[in-house]
Amino acid sequence: MARRKKIYEGKAKILYEGPEPGTIVQYFKDDATAFNAQKKDVVDGKGVLNNRLSEFFMTGLNNVGVPTHFIRRLNMREQLVRSCEIIPLEIIVRNFAAGSLSERLGIEEGTQLPRPIVEYCFKDDALGDPLVSEEHIAAFGWASQQDMDDILSLALRVNDYLSGVMYGVGIKLVDFKIEIGRVYDGDFQRLVVADEISPDSCRLWDIESGRKLDKDVFRRDLGNLTDAYSEVARRLGVLPRTPMVKPTLIN
Ligand code: TMP
Numbered sequence: 389m390a391r392r393k394k395i396y397e398g399k400a401k402i403l404y405e406g407p408e409p410g411t412i413v414q415y416f417k418d419d420a421t422a423f424n425a426q427k428k429d430v431v432d433g434k435g436v437l438n439n440r441l442s443e444f445f446m447t448g449l450n451n452v453g454v455p456t457h458f459i460r461r462l463n464m465r466e467q468l469v470r471s472c473e474i475i476p477l478e479i480i481v482r483n484f485a486a487g488s489l490s491e492r493l494g495i496e497e498g499t500q501l502p503r504p505i506v507e508y509c510f511k512d513d514a515l516g517d518p519l520v521s522e523e524h525i526a527a528f529g530w531a532s533q534q535d536m537d538d539i540l541s542l543a544l545r546v547n548d549y550l551s552g553v554m555y556g557v558g559i560k561l562v563d564f565k566i567e568i569g570r571v572y573d574g575d576f577q578r579l580v581v582a583d584e585i586s587p588d589s590c591r592l593w594d595i596e597s598g599r600k601l602d603k604d605v606f607r608r609d610l611g612n613l614t615d616a617y618s619e620v621a622r623r624l625g626v627l628p629r630t631p632m633v634k635p636t637l638i639n
Pocket of ligand 1: 480486487488489517563564565588590591
């Protein structure tokens with residue numbers, strides 16, 4: 389089969405032209421990066437897990453009425469999504485202090501926040517995705533005021549959905565990052581949740597033990613990343629609960 393046209397290669401995914409106009413194939417790589425790719429590794433199986441987990445979360449969001457770019461999973465590493473114009477912002481929602489918020493404001497990791505805090509970073513690798521305010525977003529025209537109202541509402545709906553789903557399997561949703569895309573339906577444009585939702589883009593802590601089940605395992609060298617992501621997938625029923633038994637050959 390002729391290889392499709394590559395549209396873009398990022399740190400964790402490759403985008404190919406989709407089979408129909410207005411579609412894109414998202415391929416999940418095994419590459420793991422942190423600190424703006426200063427730390428890099430290949431983690432066997434990460435792409436397969438993130439493809440399945442992102443499918444699970446995006447399908448759930450679509451089912452509860454939160455629009456996403458997700459159409460369907462194609463195979464172990466690829467999914468078909470609607471092509472959209474990505475708004476150049478990383479939208480971060482935090483329920484508990486961790487990571488850069490803890491560092492910036494000196495709040496101990498794990499401290500419950502008085503309410504979900506939404507932050508925006510300008511998507512620019514060369515600048516290290518700097519934190520920006522709504523003033524910057526408006527002044528530089530990255531998104532309109534209407535977009536910002538819609539983005540906030542989408543981000544909080546994703547937070548409610550994800551924290552509920554994770555709580556149901558004994559996991560605390562500490563924070564997460566989403567990206568938002570603009571799609572056109574005839575004359576109308578609307579915003580949808582795009583990119584991916586996976587343990588690469590969330591902080592997930594086991595409620596009982598506090599064990600980290602997200603990319604901090606890689607960022608902070610806390611153990612095996614595939615084990616952590618598999619645990620999340622197993623609890624959500626995305627992978628079989630018991631490890632698959634290797635078939636043994638008779639004779
Ligand atoms: P931070 O505490 O490092 O700012 O991260 C906040 C959340 O955003 C956390 O769940 C991890 C996620 N994240 C990404 O998805 N991509 C990134 O490049 C960074 C820095 C964080």
